[in-house]
Amino acid sequence: MLIQELSREESLDLLARAHLGRLACAHKSQPYVVPFYFAYDNEYLYSFSTVGQKIEWMRANPKVCVEADEVVNPQQWVSVIVFGRYEELPNIPEWRVAREYARKKLLERNAIWWEPGYAKTILHETERPLAAFFFRIHIVEITGRRATPEPVMPPGKRPSMTGAIGGEWLQKILRPVRKQT
Numbered sequence: 006m007l008i009q010e011l012s013r014e015e016s017l018d019l020l021a022r023a024h025l026g027r028l029a030c031a032h033k034s035q036p037y038v039v040p041f042y043f044a045y046d047n048e049y050l051y052s053f054s055t056v057g058q059k060i061e062w063m064r065a066n067p068k069v070c071v072e073a074d075e076v077v078n079p080q081q082w083v084s085v086i087v088f089g090r091y092e093e094l095p096n097i098p099e100w101r102v103a104r105e106y107a108r109k110k111l112l113e114r115n116a117i118w119w120e121p122g123y124a125k126t127i128l129h130e131t132e133r134p135l136a137a138f139f140f141r142i143h144i145v146e147i148t149g150r151r152a153t154p155e156p157v158m159p160p161g162k163r164p165s166m167t168g169a170i171g172g173e174w175l176q177k178i179l180r181p182v183r184k185q186t
Contacts, residue, residue, distance in 0.1 A: 006080045011149030016085045019073060019149060020045035023085075024114045026073035028052075028142075030091070032062040043071070043142075044110035050087065050142040051107040060138055063091040069142055085149040089142040096137070107139040 011019070023045075029038045039059055043050040050071060054060055063069060067090050074084040094104045 007153050007155055009151050009153070011083070011085070011151055013147060015151075016147045016149035017045070019075065019083055019085045020050065020087070020147075023073040023075065026050075026071050028059065029070040029072070030059060030062045030066065031068075032065055037062060042111065042114075043073075044107075044114040046110050048144050050089070050144070051110045052140055052142070053107070053111060054138050054140065056136055056138065060093075060140075063140070064093070067091040071142060080154045081152060083149065083151045085147060087142070087144050088146040089144050092141050092143060094139040094141060103141075104139045107141060 024042055026041060026043055027038050028041045029036055031037065037058060041052050041054070043052045045051075069089050069091050071087040071089060072084065073087075074082060076082040094100050094107055096104065
C-alpha cells in the first residue's frame with residue numbers, strides 16, 4: 006500500500022463530496038467526538054444541531070477538529086483532517102441570511118441533514134429541548150492522505166525481500182519485533 010499526502014485542493018474536493026464526518030471538540034482537556042452531517046462551501050463546513058454537550062463545549066472552546074473519509078477497502082482510502090473554528094449562526098435577524106444559506110447548503114448535500122440533531126433524546130431522565138442551532142466551522146488548516154494499492158510488478162521485476170538490498174529494509178522493520186519476543 007502507498008500512502009500519499011493530498012494537496013489542499015484535493016482535500017477540499019473530498020469535503021465537497023462528503024456529507025458525513027466526525028466532529029471533535031474539547032472542554033477542560035477532555036476530548037469528545039461525534040458523527041455529524043455537514044456541507045462544505047467556500048472555506049466553511051455548515052452544520053446543524055440541537056443544544057447539548059457538543060454545542061456547550063464548542064461555545065466554551067471554539068477550536069474544533071473534523072475528520073472525513075472515503076473508504077473503498079483497507080488498502081484504498083482517502084482521509085482529511087480539518088482544524089477549524091466553531092461559529093454559531095444565531096437565530097436573530099442579523100444572521101437570518103447566513104442561517105438560510107446553511108440550511109440550503111445542507112439540504113443540497115443530504116435530504117436528512119437534520120438527523121441526528123432532531124432525534125428525540127433523553128438526557129438525565131429529561132427530554133432534550135429541540136431548539137435548532139445552525140453553525141459553521143471555518144477551516145483554518147486542512148491535511149489529507151490517500152492510500153492506494155501498490156502497483157503489481159511483473160515477476161522478473163519485483164524487488165527482492167531476501168537479497169542484500171531488499172532484505173535491509175525488511176530487517177530494519179523486523180528487528181524491533183524480534184527484540185520484544
